[in-house]
Amino acid sequence: GYAFHNSYRIVMIGAGGVGKSSLTVRFVVGRFVEKYDPTIEDAYRIQMSIDGEVANLDIVDTAGPEEYSALRDQYIKLAAGFIVVYSVTSAHSCQAAAKLRDVILKIKGLSVEDGSCYDYPIILVGNKCDLASERTVTFEEGQAIANRCSHFTKNFFEVSARTDTNVSEIFCEMVRQIDTVEWRK
Numbered sequence: 001g002y003a004f005h006n007s008y009r010i011v012m013i014g015a016g017g018v019g020k021s022s023l024t025v026r027f028v029v030g031r032f033v034e035k036y037d038p039t040i041e042d043a044y045r046i047q048m049s050i051d052g053e054v055a056n057l058d059i060v061d062t063a064g065p066e067e068y069s070a071l072r073d074q075y076i077k078l079a080a081g082f083i084v085v086y087s088v089t090s091a092h093s094c095q096a097a098a099k100l101r102d103v104i105l106k107i108k109g110l111s112v113e114d115g116s117c118y119d120y121p122i123i124l125v126g127n128k129c130d131l132a133s134e135r136t137v138t139f140e141e142g143q144a145i146a147n148r149c150s151h152f153t154k155n156f157f158e159v160s161a162r163t164d165t166n167v168s169e170i171f172c173e174m175v176r177q178i179d180t181v182e183w184r185k
């Protein structure tokens, strides 16, 4: 991206227990930590080199109730891109992810009707893909939900914070999508 676009505000959002904190810490610290306080909301700043440019990522790891929260709305207003997380072991969390994505689009003033949502940086992520025997959401189901509101080729990833599968990929792709949007301004 451009030098003046080198700051990227990214919000991790999703139901409790899907692995938002685990993914964030896996990416920022490079480790898998077994337990986090599910109520703790934290922000991380990490500098990374991507496509030959330095990018400063401000990552907010949200926590707490799924229902309306003024704080959550504030994060959504300020963010440039969203990583919406569910667990492939929880169909409920997948539905929650789809609903949260709709909340984001609404707050950002984007819609399917006028097509304004399709090139907005929202990446849907199915975490815990290492738990193959506990899977209740298929890859195809996740991809279909992502395709409903995004035309980015890489709008969906299955990942594992535990085995470090596709974790850095989601953050790199997020930066690229934000750049794509900024370019057009």
Ligand code: GDP
Pocket (backbone or CB within 6 Å): 014, 015, 016, 017, 018, 019, 020, 021, 022, 023, 033, 034, 035, 036, 037, 038, 127, 128, 129, 130, 131, 159, 160, 161, 162, 163
């Ligand atoms: P959050 O509430 O969304 O922040 O979820 P956490 O990051 O606190 O994770 C919830 C639980 O899921 C913890 O017990 C984690 O160890 C576990 N967990 C997170 N990511 C993975 C993963 O990729 N694979 C497995 N097997 N467990 C995970």
Ligand code: MG
Pocket (backbone or CB within 6 Å): 020, 021, 022, 036, 037, 038, 039, 040, 061, 062, 063
């Ligand atoms: Mg957490």
